[in-house]
Amino acid sequence: MKKLIYTFLATFVVLAFTEAAQAQLKLPQPSPEAFVKQTIGLTDISISYHAPGVKGRKIFGSLVPYGQLWRAGANEATVIKFSDDLFLNNERVPAGAYSVFILPESDSSWNLILNKDTTLWGLEGYNELDDVAYLRIKPQATSFNETMQFNFTDVGLTTGNLNLVWENSKVTVRIETEVEKKALANIKKALAEASADDWYIWAQSADYMMQKKEYHELALQWINKSIAIKENFYNNWVKARLYAYNKEFQMAASLSAKAIQLGGTDPQAYKTYAKEIETAYNDWKKRKF
Secondary structure, eight states: OHHHHHHHHHHHHHHHHHHHHHSOOOOOOSSOEEEEEEEETTEEEEEEEEOOBOTTOOTBTTTBOTTSOBOSSSSBOOEEEESSOEEETTEEEOSEEEEEEEEEEETTEEEEEEESOOOOBTTBTOOGGGEEEEEEEOOEEEEEEEEEEEEEESOOSSEEEEEEEEEEEEEEEEEEEOHHHHHHHHHHHHHHHOOTTOHHHHHHHHHHGGGOGGGHHHHHHHHHHHHHHOOOHHHHHHHHHHHHHTTOHHHHHHHHHHHHHHHTTSHHHHTTTHHHHHHHHHHHTTOOO
């Protein structure tokens, strides 16, 4: 019986010790975890990485030697995710998650590599056959950055820049997303699912297509549908601008005049657009072409 008790106690102590050993002590990391996310157009882009510091060392050409692959961070793989297909420096990259590597060849010529294996720790297990993109990039001199950082700049409707900065170097990758195809699909889906009395979704869709000449006929159909459901100042204003984009200013002036008239039935909403509509009306009524 005693032997059984001793065996039980010994097993309990071993298990307790094992669980305690597995418990993780949370302490500050030399290269803390970082995460950055940006939406460009309709595409979500995120990067998770560990950010090392300079700590008085020479980085590029020394700690990160020329001619050797670098994990673009510290610890486990730096991972970038794209929710849609896109272009990086004019090279098409499919949607998905990829580990990020840098191959600096010299102080003026680097390469950025995306690899489909996101489970790597450092370079261990890296296989170039899993590379999906190999981009030539040129580093630029910049002000000193103690901590390595990824960030996004110059973000527009369809484009933006992804930057990696550390020490006195910065590299930039140009991102281009395919907005129109996805936006049109989203619009058509929303219109198909719209309730019978939803005039705004038709006006909103037409408004989005305003500056896309090839879709003006379609936009005109949509705004006419909106007006047929419920005529108001807003959908007449959208229609007026559609005609103005086609340089049909007299029709644009007539529709903007109607928008001004209908604005009186909804003064609270109209006041947001009043100055823009009235200025356009005064301009368009004087123009024939």
